[in-house]
Amino acid sequence: MLSFTGSPLDRADNIRGDKDALAGLMNWKARLLALDGLTPSLTDEGRLAWTTLADADPDAELVFLGLDEGKACFAAVPPRGDSAPRLANPALWDLMATLPTAELALYGGARSIVDWHARHRFCAQCGGTTRIAKGGWQRTCENCGADHFPRTDPVTIMLVEHDGRMLLGRGKGWGEGRFSALAGFVEPGESLEEGVAREVLEESGIVIRPKNVRYVASQPWPFPSQLMIGCHAFAETDDITRDETELDEIRWFSRDEVAASLSGSGPFIAPPKQAIASYLLNWWIER
Numbered sequence: 001m002l003s004f005t006g007s008p009l010d011r012a013d014n015i016r017g018d019k020d021a022l023a024g025l026m027n028w029k030a031r032l033l034a035l036d037g038l039t040p041s042l043t044d045e046g047r048l049a050w051t052t053l054a055d056a057d058p059d060a061e062l063v064f065l066g067l068d069e070g071k072a073c074f075a076a077v078p079p080r081g082d083s084a085p086r087l088a089n090p091a092l093w094d095l096m097a098t099l100p101t102a103e104l105a106l107y108g109g110a111r112s113i114v115d116w117h118a119r120h121r122f123c124a125q126c127g128g129t130t131r132i133a134k135g136g137w138q139r140t141c142e143n144c145g146a147d148h149f150p151r152t153d154p155v156t157i158m159l160v161e162h163d164g165r166m167l168l169g170r171g172k173g174w175g176e177g178r179f180s181a182l183a184g185f186v187e188p189g190e191s192l193e194e195g196v197a198r199e200v201l202e203e204s205g206i207v208i209r210p211k212n213v214r215y216v217a218s219q220p221w222p223f224p225s226q227l228m229i230g231c232h233a234f235a236e237t238d239d240i241t242r243d244e245t246e247l248d249e250i251r252w253f254s255r256d257e258v259a260a261s262l263s264g265s266g267p268f269i270a271p272p273k274q275a276i277a278s279y280l281l282n283w284w285i286e287r
């Protein structure tokens with residue numbers, strides 16, 4: 001299963017907008033996810049730690065995450081959101097590596113939503129103060145009344161294949177030997193397939209026809225809140241023109257080279273197991 005998927009929570013959307021039902025859940029039985037800012041606290045067994053609502057800062061906004069076997073689960077919005085890319089935070093990755101899959105998914109979702117709240121305290125329309133609404137799945141402006149909803153940004157990540165070889169790139173500033181699938185944000189006015197074709201053309205000069213793009217799998221990525229959409233496409237051309245602003249290296253790898261690298265003995269350092277790029281490359285090798 002892909003990392004950050006498989007959360008055990010029932011999102012219980014029917015409760016979010018029902019003030020009385022929500023208030024009825026906010027009692028001593030409710031669970032509060034133990035977070036230090038955005039970092040999870042773990043038990044001695046390496047599981048997510050939970051406390052009760054009594055431990056929440058009285059001024060903190062609370063997000064209703066959902067129900068876990070009938071128990072209401074909440075998370076408090078931290079004073080500050082994620083101002084730095086936490087991907088570079090090895091301590092957090094060590095913590096996350098110990099979590100069972102379902103708990104990692106629960107943490108990832110909670111992290112995305114509380115981080116969004118922390119970074120959206122003011123209205124994008126009028127600059128007024130916003131307050132939490134719908135159990136934390138909306139913010140509403142106190143000045144102009146505009147509603148704001150949690151963001152999920154679509155990012156395509158694509159396996160580009162030509163004549164049995166795979167196109168992989170090394171991003172700016174990545175360590176020597178680290179290669180992964182090309183990726184990029186879908187822009188307003190684009191279909192998923194058009195986004196894939198544009199990104200690949202921009203980064204590599206390789207031509208793909210949108211009609212040849214196929215969806216493979218997706219993964220929520222909580223840094224801060226992307227939906228990674230994994231695709232596969234056969235390329236029309238194989239002559240590479242590298243985008244020097246985005247990539248330090250880009251080249252074609254044979255199936256044997258990709259397989260060897262995934263098992264740790266190939267010509268490049270494969271993406272980490274938690275990333276959908278690893279899943280996609282394994283999917284390609286096993287296909």
Ligand SMILES: [Zn+2]
Nearest residue numbers: 123126141144
């Ligand atoms: Zn407003």
